[in-house]
Amino acid sequence: MKTNLLLQLTGVTVRPFSAAEQEELVAILKNIHLGVEQGEWIALIGRNGSGKSTLLKLIAGFQAGEASGYLDWSDVLTARIGIKAPIVMQQPEASMVGATPLEDLIIMLEQNGVKGELIAEQAAHALVRTGMLKHAHQPVGTLSGGQKQRVAIAGCLAVEAPILLMDEPTAMLDPEAAIHVHEIVRELNRSGIAVIWITQKLDELREGDRVIALEHGEIVFNGAAEGFYDRSGGGAAESVCERLGFEAPYVVQTVWELEKLGVQLTGLPLTPAALAKAVHSR
């Protein structure tokens, strides 16, 4: 294994548990080869039912079905006490157990075997990093969806996971809260934590992200975000994004239209600001 590799999946196939012996069920994941490096940002994309959540569970080490193949964790993960890599789910309500953010974190840390005398400090530090310290004692019922997600993220930080697994964390949030949560996780990523970010919102992709696209349980694309939108390759003038039936964000569509008119920009801008800069510098 390469030194900076965090984990690696080799030839992993997952089938749902079946009651009947003979019945051959359609695999949820088929022959997955995937390595995740320390500190990288992976955007995991695919339609409902394409196997995204199952892949995330698998990486975290949960039994997600009848799996075959190999999952190798680096020493960083193997040496961990408690959970290897916690997942932040889509429903902010679902995962909260405590009556306040602080209680919730304490329960999570206790259950993950963190030493008792360290718990208060780790919990508080994690709340600081997600900007939730001032809400530490607020009843959970009075928190907004975005605040609950920040508590869930704080939980992952508190158990000092080297990787954050995010299962559509912004799907249930309003746009402002979604931007805030996204920005907080980007900040954590910049500090060296690897992130796997499942999303349906393509405008959450940034330059330099690695995109992994799943379709019917298979990885159909694994590469830079720029390549995901690339129309030039492969003969047919269609990008992976379009082939999968996703609508590209306005910025990318504009770039495509410019290409049609013979105007090539340097690099592929993914945000309004980057587009303006690319147009300006041309």
Added chain:
Amino acid sequence: MSGNWTLEEAAVYAVTASGNKRIIGPVDGSFRQGRITLLAGANGAGKSTLLETMAGLRALQSGSVALGESSLWEKGKRGKMRLNRSVLLDTGISLQHSEAQWFAPKVSEEFRFSLKPYKLPEVEQEERIRKAMKATGLPLQLADADPWTLSGGQQRRLSLACLLACQPKWLLLDEPTSGLDTAGVSQLLDVLRVHREAGGGAVISTHDLDALLPIADEVAVMEDGLLLQAVPAAEWAAAHASDGAAPQALRVLAELQRTGIEISRNSKADLWPSSSELARALASQFVRHPHEEVQEVIPRSVQPAAAVGMGHQASSDVFISEHRLQHTVTISGTSPYTGVSAAGLASRFDPRALILSYVLLAAAILMQGRWPGIAAAALLTGVVLFPLRAQIRPWIKVIRAYSIMIAAIAFIAGIQLKPFGFEWTNAQFTLLRFSGLLLVMLLGLPMLAMVTPLRVQRAIEQTFGWLSRFKVPVSSAALTVTLIFRFIPLLGSEWQRFATIAHARGKATTQLGSLPVAMLFPVIIPYIRSLLRLAEQLADALEARGIGNPNGKPTRGFVLQFTARDALLMLAALLSATLLIYVNTAV
């Protein structure tokens, strides 16, 4: 008929532990027929509540809601407020998360459930179902399918189709694009256009302005329960072009303008140019001025000038949020978490002291066999509950129902058949017993609010921890108690959700609290299904956070300490109990 919606000083309150809380209002405003109005605003601003209020699913605390000339609420025969049936029939509401709420075993019967209040002939029903399925892109073969077996996107479509089949003049939609794919969204837009052309109106609460702003006539913002003045969609778009959460096309225009690139547009009909229009405009600049600085290009601006100033604001917003993040981190560096320590949790009573005190008092109350004792117990209960009355308030209805039940049972107990008459001593005995029980119940009600799950868990672990040496799974049992605490409130809120859906689709004219008996039955199955789904989600979420791992070795982040306050509490309980027992024996 139909017409415009008029809301005057409309306010909705909810009963909570801390008293009646305003959710929305006073709301003044109107929604005009033949227009599509978007409701924007943050989560929790009251958008959903406003839609539910217009559909009669929330009782008004004050003010009025009217559609055309008819008021939504009117006085019924026995002075009770009832909903106006014709307003309900003109209004179709789709609630948030409208998937997974099915009442019938077949898709076609699901339609008939919605159509029932309209009392249409069979032929017309068939025709409407067909049309609605077509308009929303549901294949007709699905009519015989079990709605629960449809995919998420198909269930969203079915929910819209059920609404359309009723052909209401008004559509009230809550987040209609969530869960829809690209094709589903464009079908939704087509449906809305057709609806508007036919003279219908719509009020749509949404975060998806990218999709819905282009077809909207007006945007009304809700903020902290208040409805702000609606503005034309184009005006709103111009003013919010640089918000971080604005549609991406608007932000592109604002960013381009900030770097000095103006986009000239021929048609002002649309809010923003299509990507090909924009590309053509940009490309034409490159062609005409291949060597010049782009800033000086194209003087004629069509975009409102306001956007220039907004551009700077947007960038500073981003700056502020990053700045803030760093700021809090540095604070933590200098003062290590003052105020937040596990000790802060122990500021309330120890659950062990609370439970023991309660058991003592309850035992003493149940021992009372005569009226003076019950009176003393009632007095004591009143004294204890007075400072906790806020916690009792949500239970008032239950308490009233229980009291009526006691009276009825006592009356029945008093009836004698041979000879027919009423025996007061029998009735009194029953009344005495049940009154004691009522008091014990009342004393117990605020307990849930006074302890938190974690503290109960710890109390169990600390009290029975020694049992684990004999292989008794104490900590698993304690964790289970915590989770039960977590699940109980969901039982009520899920029931409320299904009752609301049944009420809306069945066009019941009663107040929401009292669902007609005929509607109870179809609600039970989806309710139980939904609870099972919730439990599964909860289990998944716990596993995902490493909670309850059978191989894990849980630690303790804080320990309950029995303090002087707890001792005082128990002493008070002991004294009161002794006093009660004395009253019972002496008087």
